[in-house]
Amino acid sequence: MATQLKNLSDFSDTEVPSAAPYRYGIVTAEWNTQITNALFEGAYQSLINHGALADNIFPYAVPGSYELISGADLLLRNIVNLDAVICLGCVIQGETRHFDFICNAVANGLSNVSIKHNKPVIFGVLTVDNLQQAIDRSGGKHGNKGDEAAVTAIKMADMAASFRNLI
Numbered sequence: 001m002a003t004q005l006k007n008l009s010d011f012s013d014t015e016v017p018s019a020a021p022y023r024y025g026i027v028t029a030e031w032n033t034q035i036t037n038a039l040f041e042g043a044y045q046s047l048i049n050h051g052a053l054a055d056n057i058f059p060y061a062v063p064g065s066y067e068l069i070s071g072a073d074l075l076l077r078n079i080v081n082l083d084a085v086i087c088l089g090c091v092i093q094g095e096t097r098h099f100d101f102i103c104n105a106v107a108n109g110l111s112n113v114s115i116k117h118n119k120p121v122i123f124g125v126l127t128v129d130n131l132q133q134a135i136d137r138s139g140g141k142h143g144n145k146g147d148e149a150a151v152t153a154i155k156m157a158d159m160a161a162s163f164r165n166l167i
């Protein structure tokens, strides 16, 4: 469903588990910091609102969205017992094909990190044509993708825990 047809911060049609039992990394890119700060605030507050403990949230910043890949890997290698890593960025189309290479690399790279560590790595990266589209999706008329990323992290952490409880 296209974002234009849904609100990224509306979870009234789904049940969100408690965030309290889990530990979360948040990696935020510093490119387009006006946008990524809003994404971070949305993600952080959404975790807290769903019961996460502040001491269980580990935020880090990286230079750009491409560095989200190594940033997520560093967190999973160095912070014990993380249940999910939320990766936040904003890639805006410029004059060249650099946008395509960054977006594809980040999407593929983060999925590889998730598989490598067997942990949920959440793709909270805006890939937009212009600044207005980014504003609309970081607390504007289409909600906040940071909220969506946080809820996704909670759900995936809870799903992983349900399988651990089967053992």
Ligand SMILES: Nc1c(NC[C@H](O)[C@H](O)[C@H](O)CO)[nH]c(=O)[nH]c1=O
Pocket (backbone or CB within 6 Å): 029, 031, 032, 063, 064, 065, 066, 067, 089, 090, 091, 092, 093, 102
């Ligand atoms: N143009 C954008 C970038 N570019 C920078 C890259 O992410 C990376 O930091 C650089 O290529 C060095 O490795 N990053 C964004 O997050 N958003 C952009 O719009």
Ligand SMILES: CC(=O)[C@@H](O)COP(=O)(O)O
Pocket (backbone or CB within 6 Å): 091, 092, 093, 094, 095, 096, 097, 098, 099, 100, 102
């Ligand atoms: C996604 C980018 O790296 C892009 O914003 C850089 O802009 P340009 O393609 O004009 O160099």
